[in-house]
Amino acid sequence: xxxxxxxxxxxxxxxxxxxxxxxxxxxxxxxxxxxxxxxxxxxxxxxxxxxxxxxxxxxxxxxxxxxxxxxxxxxxxxxxxxxxxxxxxxx
Amino acid sequence: xxxxxxxxxxxxxxxxxxxxxxxxxxxxxxxxxxxxxxxxxxxxxxxxxxxxxxxxxxxxxxxxxxxxxxxxxxxxxxxxxxxxxxxxxxxxxxxxxxxxxxxxxxxxxxxxxxxxxxxxxxxxxxxxxxxxxxxxxxxxxxxxxxxxxxxxxxxxxxxxxxxxxxxxxxxxxxxxxxxxxxxxxxxxxxxxxxxxxxxxxxxxxxxxxxxxxxxxxxxxxxxxxxxxxxxxxxxxxxxxxxxxxxxxxxxxxxxxxxxxxxxxxxxxxxxxxxxxxxxxxxxxxxxxxxxxxxxxxxxxxxxxxxxxxxxxxxxxxxxxxxxxxxxxxxxxxxxxxxxxxxxxxxxxxxxxxxxxxxxxxxxxxxxxxxxxxxxxxxxxxxxxxxxxxxxxxxxxxxxxxxxxxxxxxxxxxxxxxxxxxxxxxxxxxxxxxxxxxxxxxxxxxxxxxxxxxxxxxxxxxxxxxxxxxxxxxxxxxxxx
Numbered sequence: 001x002x003x004x005x006x007x008x009x010x011x012x013x014x015x016x017x018x019x020x021x022x023x024x025x026x027x028x029x030x031x032x033x034x035x036x037x038x039x040x041x042x043x044x045x046x047x048x049x050x051x052x053x054x055x056x057x058x059x060x061x062x063x064x065x066x067x068x069x070x071x072x073x074x075x076x077x078x079x080x081x082x083x084x085x086x087x088x089x090x091x
Numbered sequence: 092x093x094x095x096x097x098x099x100x101x102x103x104x105x106x107x108x109x110x111x112x113x114x115x116x117x118x119x120x121x122x123x124x125x126x127x128x129x130x131x132x133x134x135x136x137x138x139x140x141x142x143x144x145x146x147x148x149x150x151x152x153x154x155x156x157x158x159x160x161x162x163x164x165x166x167x168x169x170x171x172x173x174x175x176x177x178x179x180x181x182x183x184x185x186x187x188x189x190x191x192x193x194x195x196x197x198x199x200x201x202x203x204x205x206x207x208x209x210x211x212x213x214x215x216x217x218x219x220x221x222x223x224x225x226x227x228x229x230x231x232x233x234x235x236x237x238x239x240x241x242x243x244x245x246x247x248x249x250x251x252x253x254x255x256x257x258x259x260x261x262x263x264x265x266x267x268x269x270x271x272x273x274x275x276x277x278x279x280x281x282x283x284x285x286x287x288x289x290x291x292x293x294x295x296x297x298x299x300x301x302x303x304x305x306x307x308x309x310x311x312x313x314x315x316x317x318x319x320x321x322x323x324x325x326x327x328x329x330x331x332x333x334x335x336x337x338x339x340x341x342x343x344x345x346x347x348x349x350x351x352x353x354x355x356x357x358x359x360x361x362x363x364x365x366x367x368x369x370x371x372x373x374x375x376x377x378x379x380x381x382x383x384x385x386x387x388x389x390x391x392x393x394x395x396x397x398x399x400x401x402x403x404x405x406x407x408x409x410x411x412x413x414x415x416x417x418x419x420x421x422x423x424x425x426x427x428x429x430x431x432x433x434x435x436x437x438x439x440x441x442x443x444x445x446x447x448x449x450x451x452x453x454x455x456x457x458x459x460x461x462x463x464x465x466x467x468x469x470x471x472x473x474x475x476x477x478x479x480x481x482x483x484x485x486x487x488x489x490x491x492x493x494x495x496x497x498x499x500x501x502x503x504x505x506x507x508x509x510x511x512x513x514x515x516x517x518x519x520x521x522x523x524x525x526x527x528x529x530x531x532x533x534x535x536x537x538x539x540x541x542x543x544x545x546x547x548x549x550x551x552x553x554x555x556x557x558x559x560x561x562x563x564x565x566x567x568x569x570x571x
Binding site: 001002003004005006007008009010011014 | 227229230233236240244249258260263286295299377378379
């Protein structure tokens, strides 16, 4: 294991905090990622409808297979186009 | 391990790689047989063959605890305490220490020993870490075995965008060898967080920037300089304008650490130039928490905010170095920091007299920030050797060039009024009829640097808030 010395003022924790949750969804675009698990598309489609009804922009994405990580171009596209992502992780 | 040391009697520490230890091996054998001797061997556990009960100290624990510096070292213990020590081979000393009158008759009278393995660079640091003797107080951050340490550092926001040298304890200890200053000495409070910059914290950032230990005194001086109140580091960082600290190095340290003042002095590839400037920026980033998109609000920034550091070419100059002009003694090493950015070239391949060349310089200087601005920003004029030669041959001192440039940078106020020359930017109507200087008094600085060929000088423009109401250049002596 490598041990490094902290170059900072040490005012923040060494374990990186999660990104803060947005306080409001107004004006944000939500990505919905279907990881290609069975019937995930049905659930996520309905979720997308409910979010759209609240006036929040939604974009849909799908992984080609749930067995592998999302292809790099897809990850980059999502990062460039939306502010947050919802994905279904199981059946 | 120390428990293995005898309470009473003789201890020797040796290594096979030392010819003096090899020479003394028969004597060690005699002492072990006749009076009792405990031998610790630092490199080859089979050495010395003359002492069957030798003890393997290839881990160097005992050597470190005994603070061995030279091998062979011979020590006498009495009642668990060291009472006598000698090193190298010296028959008289060994006889005195052992109390035995006759041995080693076949050997020369004396031979110097060799450096002990436990104090070799790279080894001593590991031993200090193992025995918790580093004195380093910074938080330790463990990087997982399967984690890429570069990515781990990027993820923590420590980088300026380029890879970093991982600041391991070994590297930071070696970096601190570059200064006699106490690692816990506080050099200053780094804005915007106003967090304490200890020598240790600065050394960590210097490691990451790629510095060698001998660069550290220059980095420390540069940090001290930007933390002077008159430099206004907080403002230099927070401004939407382009500037960052530019570091100019004078004096013997330039050549001592291999800085570049010649061809491409402001360019790439010289490690000292690049790493010192980068270390300063990393100190502001990591200790001061001065990061883009946070307190650093620069609209465009400039590439020099990665690193901007060079040495003045003092050799062959007829002008006093910048540091001397600013009050230090000739031969003193110094850094001067200037809030500046970029480089505006002055191409003049035809002027052969100083009057013409000074006009060329002034014309370019008057364009800084905006042709409609005066007084405008401060400026650092970097005169290349071929241009300097023209002034030197005509007997123009640096003071003379300053005088001429200030005179040539006077501008009729009517040209500066908002709307004049078809440009909405500009000053109030009251400027009309007045003469306004492009620079405040003292707003120009001149240094000499660059390759021997090429009539290409340059201007490093300053911050529009240059001067006493904003940032003033600061010069600090480099102390070891």
